[in-house]
Amino acid sequence: AQKVTQAQTEISVVEKEDVTLDCVYETRDTTYYLFWYKQPPSGELVFLIRRNSFDEQNEISGRYSWNFQKSTSSFNFTITASQVVDSAVYFCALSEPKRPGRRALTFGSGTRLQVQP
Amino acid sequence: ETGVTQTPRHLVMGMTNKKSLKCEQHLGHNAMYWYKQSAKKPLELMFVYSLEERVENNSVPSRFSPECPNSSHLFLHLHTLQPEDSALYLCASSLKGLAGTTDTQYFGPGTRLTVL
Numbered sequence: 001a002q003k004v005t006q007a008q009t010e011i012s013v014v015e016k017e018d019v020t021l022d023c024v025y026e027t028r029d030t031t032y033y034l035f036w037y038k039q040p041p042s043g044e045l046v047f048l049i050r051r052n053s054f055d056e057q058n059e060i061s062g063r064y065s066w067n068f069q070k071s072t073s074s075f076n077f078t079i080t081a082s083q084v085v086d087s088a089v090y091f092c093a094l095s096e097p098k099r100p101g102r103r104a105l106t107f108g109s110g111t112r113l114q115v116q117p
Numbered sequence: 118e119t120g121v122t123q124t125p126r127h128l129v130m131g132m133t134n135k136k137s138l139k140c141e142q143h144l145g146h147n148a149m150y151w152y153k154q155s156a157k158k159p160l161e162l163m164f165v166y167s168l169e170e171r172v173e174n175n176s177v178p179s180r181f182s183p184e185c186p187n188s189s190h191l192f193l194h195l196h197t198l199q200p201e202d203s204a205l206y207l208c209a210s211s212l213k214g215l216a217g218t219t220d221t222q223y224f225g226p227g228t229r230l231t232v233l
Contacts, residue, residue, distance in 0.1 A: 004159075035221070043205055045224035091160065105222060107160040 003027065004094050006108035013082050014116050021077045021111045023092030033095040034075045035105065040088040051075065082115045120144065121225035123208050129231045130198065138193040138228045140208030147213055149191040150222060151183060154205040166191060198232045205229050
């Protein structure tokens with residue numbers, strides 16, 4: 001079973017629309033970390049956010065917001081008033097620090113977001 | 118330079134060639150990673166180096182050989198590769214690599230490798 005599932009392969013929106021990228025994870029650990037990365041066409045993975053399993057407070061950073069729900073094992077990412085520069089592939093990732101061989105990141109398959117002008 | 122740099126950015130090689138990918142981090146980190154990103158598969162970890170240990174994904178073929186001479190430099194030596202090894206190879210670094218802790222990983226721009 002996939003540890004990190006991003007069911008949306010590709011999303012296309014028009015500029016200024018809000019868009020939510022879904023991420024569902026699977027772990028038996030009580031201590032874990034969740035991440036979101038952005039990969040623009042240049043290829044570099046850009047870190048967006050890191051959240052530990054004990055902090056369920058939602059976070060907002062400018063037009064970006066994250067909704068962490070332990071009850072549904074989800075860590076969704078919303079972009080408000082999307083812009084063309086938001087076009088990229090977005091990856092959700094899980095780190096399980098107490099599990100041997102899993103201290104590095106386990107990535108989802110990514111969601112390609114296309115923002116049309 | 119700042120952040121994580123990788124050279125070359127693009128590499129085309131034949132199956133009999135030997136080449137090396139280079140990664141350098143300017144963040145004062147102590148752990149470095151190689152990831153492989155194929156067209157139709159999720160990012161997968163190949164190797165981790167930290168001050169304390171080297172960890173490798175057992176599914177990585179021996180034709181990929183990492184080298185970490187110090188905490189700032191990481192190499193991936195390539196020999197007798199196959200066409201299916203064509204992918205984007207990403208390097209990352211993090212502050213610590215100690216068991217039981219985890220830090221944010223910062224990535225380089227990647228090397229786009231094509232094996233003919």
